[in-house]
Amino acid sequence: MKNNRDKRLASQRKWKKENPEKFKNSLRKHAEKMKKAAYEKLGNRCNNPGCGWINYDGSRGCEDPRCLQIDHVNGGGNIERKKGVRTIGTYRHVLMDKKGLYQLLCANCNWIKRVSLKEHLGRSTGGL
Ligand SMILES: [Zn+2]
Secondary structure, three states: OOOOHHHHHHHHHHHHOHHHHHHHHHHHHHHHHHHHHHHHHHOOOOOOOOOOOOOOOEEEEOOOOOOEEEEEOOHHHHHHHHHHHOOHHHHHHHHHOOOOOOOEEHHHHHHHHHHHHHHHHHHHOOOO
């Protein structure tokens, strides 16, 4: 005997199987929406006051979404990645977060922070 939830899941699975491209698109659209909302919440710019990036209008602090990355203020990113939280999960966490655990950094500032905190060592020796 099947309940409604099973029926719905089964029809979802069937739809996914028959429309793999549409399924991928709808996932991507959802991820893009979440990303936009998360970035907006975090101010849409690099949070490092010493960011050396200069925008087209001459202001400092990277505003280019292609370079911006979500950073855990306290460097907890490695732990969360090991738990298998995917990107979309991070966006959800950012949107639910009320403690200011996340910030936006541009790729440059993010790497500089990682190297200076030696987070990169933790990642290469951890895992596996
Ligand atoms: Zn920056």
